[in-house]
Amino acid sequence: MTPPRVLWVATAARGGIAGYVAALRSTPLFTRWQVETVATHDEGPARRWLALFASGTARLVWRCVTARPQIVHLHSAAYGSFARKGLLLWIAGAVFRVPTILHLHAGEFADFYSRCPRPVRPLVRATLARANRVVTLSPHLARAVTAIAPGARVTSVPNGVAIGAAPRRTERPPRVLFLGLLIERKNPLGLLRAWAQIERPPGARLLLAGDGPLRPAAEALVTELGLTDSVELLGWVDPEQGPRLLEEVDVLVLPSFFEGQPLALMEGMARGVTPVSTSVGGIPDLIEDGVSGRLVPPGDEAALAGALGAVLADPALCRRMGDAAYERARQEFNIEHTWRRLDALYRELAPQTGRLDPVEVI
Structure with a gap:
């Protein structure tokens, strides 16, 4: 046969x-x-x-x-x-x-x-x-x-996604990661403008891991908004680097206008990273707003800044949401x-x- x-x-x-x-x-x-x-x-x-x-x-x-x-x-x-x-x-x-x-x-x-x-x-x-x-x-x-x-x-x-070990918590300034293509649909420029509005804890950093046609515009905007001390553009990361990055950050942000069910969010949740994203596509089926992460309307930079600012200002809240995200990923994804x-x-x-x-x- x-x-x-x-x-x-x-x-x-x-x-x-x-x-x-x-x-x-x-x-x-x-x-x-x-x-x-x-x-x-x-x-x-x-x-x-x-x-x-x-x-x-x-x-x-x-x-x-x-x-x-x-x-x-x-x-x-x-x-x-x-x-x-x-x-x-x-x-x-x-x-x-x-x-x-x-x-x-x-x-x-x-x-x-x-x-x-x-x-x-x-x-x-x-x-x-x-x-x-x-x-x-x-x-x-x-x-x-x-x-x-x-x-x-x-x-x-x-x-x-493969579920990682239970998250380990370390005491250090918070790190926020954007992981994806630098394209209009992912809205990295809106993220940078939102980041500029936040009253950030000392040493907080935003890492943009990805490449694409908006990279020159993102680099220019970082300089224009005076964010060079708190924002780093890492370029494209290979599949082996992505999981390692997720184990070193506290928040994963995805401000997209359109999404299906992004693997990056799920991989972050599977490592206990707190997700902050837009309520588009299949994302509301992943994240329970206020419990296992934060959801904001697409294109609303003030709401995105507020959500990011809230989890950065309250480490205990960030940890609770990360733990809930990990448990949801373990059971459902x-x-x-x-x-x-x-x-x-x-x-x-x-x-x-x-x-x-x-x-x-x-």
């Missing part, structure tokens, strides 16, 4: 989807289902990702012809990513009759749909309905997709839960693999 096989189609670019793939690669899911990954996108000039999309499409077709995967699992954001993955979904599902999963990592999917030209919207709905299952990162995003395409079969499978739920979904869509030992969904 042919061994189970699932084809994962995703981007190789830095960011949440690549981090999600890397996190699950270390779980039993990849070996149980002999998961093979196909990259169809990466950073760089258009000619680079066009070539990668062409080669990735050819590889998907070749695997469907020669090995026929039991499931094609496509990981998609919005806009161009959805267009690319949608085309591949129709190829795998309609042409080769392979069961497909469309895994939406985009927190702004409803906004993307509303911006689509009216003639394009029926194609978006048809693509969602064509998938054997649409997976979202949170119930909030699942409801948004169902509102767009009532015929879609939608399942919510939260992201997961363990990577063990994620891979087991995907395993159960694969069994549902490919029942002929019943010979595999059952896995308890916890």
